[in-house]
């Protein structure tokens with residue numbers, strides 16, 4: 001008789017999500033404006049909110065209370081993140097999958113899905129195409145399949161970093177893939193990954209069981225929930241959590257996300273680097289009842305509440321959302337977006353502008369080219385940033401949190417964002433975007449401390465004259 005592989009759990013692993021407790025926190029009706037104000041004030045002091053405090057904000061529906069939440073989120077975003085928006089692109093590596101997640105086109109039970117895994121040459125040409133558009137940060141996405149081992153993922157990371165096209169290079173590779181065991185996390189870490197993202201999808205146990213057949217690997221709620229604890233113990237201290245909104249009550253999922261963030265913070269002294277909150281999208285061969293579909297107004301509210309609850313955690317809004325929605329949520333919460341994204345396998349070189357439903361995991365809401373997205377950001381007064389300095393200087397995890405202090409952004413993040421923007425403008429931008437970018441750089445230079453301004457001006461000049469690339473503080 002062959003024995004089943006022993007399951008690897010983190011030290012003292014336990015299921016810290018108590019459905020009944022979280023649900024009870026959402027009962028109790030409308031909170032008083034005074035109570036909302038007190039919690040919002042705590043958020044504005046950049047102190048993480050407890051699950052109970054977050055629940056109070058989630059229960060608020062009175063316009064006066066909701067208005068306070070949005071105003072505070074906007075202010076906090078400005079203070080912690082400034083006006084930078086970090087840009088990245090997703091790169092789908094393989095659509096083979098042994099799981100049967102009811103919402104996903106890649107699920108094993110979907111006969112219509114096109115199954116494909118990029119070969120090394122395919123991967124190289126996808127990366128080259130992304131570099132030629134100006135991307136510097138990618139997230140590699142995988143289904144869950146015995147082929148996609150830790151070594152396979154690590155090899156894809158190494159291949160990606162090795163592709164250089166002109167001035168183009170990828171400086172940060174993040175991962176969205178199945179949870180690994182600790183040895184697996186060590187292997188992918190050794191390949192130089194940035195953030196390892198695992199979305200719990202839903203923190204509500206009965207919904208989780210409905211969406212993920214218990215016979216599948218992903219059907220094990222605790223193994224997935226514990227995934228990022230194992231990552232931490234293996235030395236990957238840069239992790240991303242997420243929930244798929246639309247499977248269950250959005251307010252409950254926010255409590256799940258905050259519980260997860262606090263758990264990591266308490267156990268390892270480091271919270272998640274990012275939180276993602278994808279909304280369910282139509283997908284080939286997928287039929288989910290719209291009962292828990294999240295309305296636009298609630299979507300915006302959940303982002304504002306997350307902003308206040310976890311002040312130092314980056315919030316990611318992907319191209320599942322429309323350009324108009326993305327534009328709005330950047331003002332009061334979101335700090336990272338993808339741009340110019342294609343999620344069909346091979347889509348950066350093969351599909352042109354058409355979206356091919358059978359090849360995608362789900363359909364996108366924003367398929368504008370990178371240059372268009374950058375131009376819009378510039379016109380709205382944001383600094384599009386490809387900066388990867390913190391990660392490359394070892395300022396991640398605990399250290400990253402240390403640096404997320406007043407003054408750091410002004411001294412480091414803004415100058416680094418400006419040099420990466422200048423690289424983009426010189427190497428890849430359309431003339432119109434370049435003009436908008438140079439205008440914005442001039443405006444930002446006026447805000448830089450005098451002591452730094454001259455050095456920065458020199459560096460920008462070196463990039464412009466094609467003498468230097470990849471300069472950072």
Ligand code: SAM
Pocket residue numbers: 103104105141142143144176177178179198199201243244278279280281282283286320361362
């Ligand atoms: N297979 C890995 C896993 O399940 O963790 C990789 C993740 S999957 C390729 C990326 C994420 O896409 C999932 O975690 C899920 O949240 C999201 N997703 C799946 N189907 C979706 C849909 N129909 N609409 C929006 N997001 C979806």
Ligand code: SF4
Pocket residue numbers: 097098099100101104105106107108142143144218
């Ligand atoms: Fe597979 Fe991930 Fe899709 Fe689930 S969400 S079917 S694990 S690719």
